[in-house]
Amino acid sequence: MESSNGTFNLRRKRRKRLGMILAGVLFLATIFGVVVLVTLLVDVITTGISWLDGSFLTRFPSRNPEEAGIKSALVGSLWLMGLTALISVPLGVASAVYLEEYAKDGWFLRFIQINIANLAGVPSVVYGMLGLALFVRFAGFENSLLAGALTLSLLILPIIIISTQEALRGIPSGLRESAYALGATRWQVIRSHVLPMAAPGIFTGVILASSRAIGETAPLILVGALTFIPFLPRGAMDQFTALPIQIFNWTARPQDEFRSLAAAAIIVLMILLFTMNLSAILLRNYFEDRRAGA
Amino acid sequence: MSTDNPADDARLSPASVDEPTFQNGRADGAADEDAPPVPNSKSSPSAVQPKVEIEDLDFWYDNGDTHALQGISMDIAPHQVTALIGPSGCGKSTLLRCVNRMNELIENTVLEGGIHVDGQDIYAEDTDPVMVRRRVGMVFQEPNPFPKTIYKNVAWGAEVNGYTGDMDALVERSLRQAALWDEVKDQLHSSAYNLSGGQQQRLCIARTLAVHPDVVLMDEPASALDPIATSKVEETITELKQDYTIVIVTHNMQQASRISDETAFLYMGRLVEMNPTDELFTRPEKDRTEAYVTGRFG
Ligand SMILES: Nc1ncnc2c1ncn2[C@@H]1O[C@H](COP(=O)(O)OP(=O)(O)OP(=O)(O)O)[C@@H](O)[C@H]1O
Ligand SMILES: [Mg+2]
Numbered sequence: 041m042e043s044s045n046g047t048f049n050l051r052r053k054r055r056k057r058l059g060m061i062l063a064g065v066l067f068l069a070t071i072f073g074v075v076v077l078v079t080l081l082v083d084v085i086t087t088g089i090s091w092l093d094g095s096f097l098t099r100f101p102s103r104n105p106e107e108a109g110i111k112s113a114l115v116g117s118l119w120l121m122g123l124t125a126l127i128s129v130p131l132g133v134a135s136a137v138y139l140e141e142y143a144k145d146g147w148f149l150r151f152i153q154i155n156i157a158n159l160a161g162v163p164s165v166v167y168g169m170l171g172l173a174l175f176v177r178f179a180g181f182e183n184s185l186l187a188g189a190l191t192l193s194l195l196i197l198p199i200i201i202i203s204t205q206e207a208l209r210g211i212p213s214g215l216r217e218s219a220y221a222l223g224a225t226r227w228q229v230i231r232s233h234v235l236p237m238a239a240p241g242i243f244t245g246v247i248l249a250s251s252r253a254i255g256e257t258a259p260l261i262l263v264g265a266l267t268f269i270p271f272l273p274r275g276a277m278d279q280f281t282a283l284p285i286q287i288f289n290w291t292a293r294p295q296d297e298f299r300s301l302a303a304a305a306i307i308v309l310m311i312l313l314f315t316m317n318l319s320a321i322l323l324r325n326y327f328e329d330r331r332a333g334a
Numbered sequence: 335m336s337t338d339n340p341a342d343d344a345r346l347s348p349a350s351v352d353e354p355t356f357q358n359g360r361a362d363g364a365a366d367e368d369a370p371p372v373p374n375s376k377s378s379p380s381a382v383q384p385k386v387e388i389e390d391l392d393f394w395y396d397n398g399d400t401h402a403l404q405g406i407s408m409d410i411a412p413h414q415v416t417a418l419i420g421p422s423g424c425g426k427s428t429l430l431r432c433v434n435r436m437n438e439l440i441e442n443t444v445l446e447g448g449i450h451v452d453g454q455d456i457y458a459e460d461t462d463p464v465m466v467r468r469r470v471g472m473v474f475q476e477p478n479p480f481p482k483t484i485y486k487n488v489a490w491g492a493e494v495n496g497y498t499g500d501m502d503a504l505v506e507r508s509l510r511q512a513a514l515w516d517e518v519k520d521q522l523h524s525s526a527y528n529l530s531g532g533q534q535q536r537l538c539i540a541r542t543l544a545v546h547p548d549v550v551l552m553d554e555p556a557s558a559l560d561p562i563a564t565s566k567v568e569e570t571i572t573e574l575k576q577d578y579t580i581v582i583v584t585h586n587m588q589q590a591s592r593i594s595d596e597t598a599f600l601y602m603g604r605l606v607e608m609n610p611t612d613e614l615f616t617r618p619e620k621d622r623t624e625a626y627v628t629g630r631f632g
Contacts, residue, residue: 144441145442215478215481216439218472218478218538218541219480221471222491222494222495222542223467223469223471223494223545224464224491224494237481
């Protein structure tokens with residue numbers, strides 16, 4: 041123990057060296073991830089790109105790899121995503137607003153909160169089983185788009201609720217208070233200030249959740265998505281297939297051609313995901329500009 | 335949920351600003367003259383009906399663990415500026431926020447005792463806190479304009495309260511009252527975030543005035559401002575006295591003596607002394623007040 045007017049031992053060199061080593065380690069960790077990702081991408085693209093042309097998107101699946109396409113899978117995925125968003129966004133946002141803005145603090149709220157957090161971590165197969173029992177059998181929706189969308193909605197509901205709650209919590213309490221202090225009701229405060237300010241966060245959460253839904257395979261297999269569908273769904277009660285299912289199905293075949301087809305379908309799925317994430321960023325920027333009051 | 339109360343709309347005409355009445359409010363202002371005197375240092379010089387009567391108020395945070403206010407009783411006279419002073423943590427903000435029921439927004443708080451505004455019990459079962467806050471406006475320590483245009487900032491409160499008159503005129507008058515009009519009249523539709531801190535604070539005052547409150551509570555409104563902005567806000571406050579009753583929390587003794595008519599000194603959740611400002615600063619009744627105003631502790 042040195043006395044209070046002791047000297048400092050700065051050890052500048054040692055601290056500096058440690059800092060540089062750490063920076064190197066962090067850099068390597070990043071590079072590792074990037075290299076793996078790029079290898080994967082390059083592999084998929086070189087295998088699949090030659091199969092990817094306009095007609096690949098507009099042909100139905102076929103036994104003959106030369107004639108096979110992803111029309112029904114792509115349309116099925118878009119249907120699924122639309123329906124899932126339609127169901128899960130209003131439900132999720134409403135639940136989050138209730139939990140954050142209305143519900144009184146207490147054991148019940150905390151109980152619900154813990155359960156939602158846990159649900160976000162439950163494996164998707166479990167949701168598939170739930171969907172099978174609840175929507176396919178009990179509600180009698182069979183293996184329809186609706187059953188699939190409801191199942192995916194359950195899957196992403198916790199994510200939407202949690203990200204919306206985060207967004208709501210991020211709003212400065214001073215803003216809320218000054219709105220209340222003007223004699224506004226709770227709903228007026230939420231509608232005019234809380235929701236618009238939370239919108240960027242909510243949108244980002246919704247889009248990220250949807251991109252999780254669009255890549256899910258297991259729950260759809262469980263609720264009975266078909267692997268071979270030579271027609272397009274015309275309504276929510278029709279049978280369906282989806283991109284991940286089609287990919288899964290093709291990779292399981294022995295012929296090399298089908299594996300290339302799968303790679304081509306993966307490219308499409310990745311473009312879809314990339315577009316969604318990009319729009320999440322753009323939307324967030326747009327709302328952040330508006331938030332600044334411009 | 336709705337505030338579309340027709341009775342309220344009617345009162346929100348610009349003409350009502352000088353003679354505001356509370357919903358369900360008592361019409362006969364004199365009928366309370368023989369009410370029992372409140373046993374605390376009282377100093378209202380005249381027999382005017384007080385605007386705000388606080389009676390034996392106790393307030394707790396954290397489900398009763400923090401006893402923030404203890405047996406506070408005071409009368410606040412109409413058309414006067416009343417200053418609340420006291421060391422940090424003595425309960426000034428808490429007291430202020432009891433007067434427009436803002437503390438209810440904090441969970442796990444308990445309140446006992448009563449507050450009457452214009453004779454109406456604002457904590458009565460059938461009093462709507464939303465209506466209380468419309469009558470008793472509040473300006474916060476931090477300037478916190480809404481992320482909207484200057485115009486929208488002022489208009490929003492009136493809009494949600496169903497104002498039916500000429501909105502442009504209301505916005506202009508409110509900004510003029512807050513001594514901000516000349517500085518912003520050419521940029522009404524640009525973001526309020528582009529204003530300086532002092533301008534933002536005056537915008538917050540304008541926003542509060544636009545809903546025509548009777549009482550304006552201000553929690554250290556000038557603490558984040560430079561001397562010039564501060565003196566502008568002080569000027570504004572002095573002028574507002576004609577139309578409003580003002581209660582202001584301040585840490586600045588000079589400010590309190592410059593702008594207030596009465597001053598209340600709080601210490602550890604209790605009201606130590608409340609007197610006309612010049613008396614409290616020159617001839618304080620209590621030793622503790624003297625120690626505080628002369629800077630011997632605080
Ligand atoms: N939200 C809260 N939850 C719990 N305790 C609180 C809360 N707000 C204030 N308190 C406590 O209540 C007491 C009074 O606080 P208050 O904010 O009213 O003081 P103040 O006089 O305004 O102080 P300052 O001059 O620093 O603003 C303090 O002991 C404080 O710790
Ligand atoms: Mg305070």
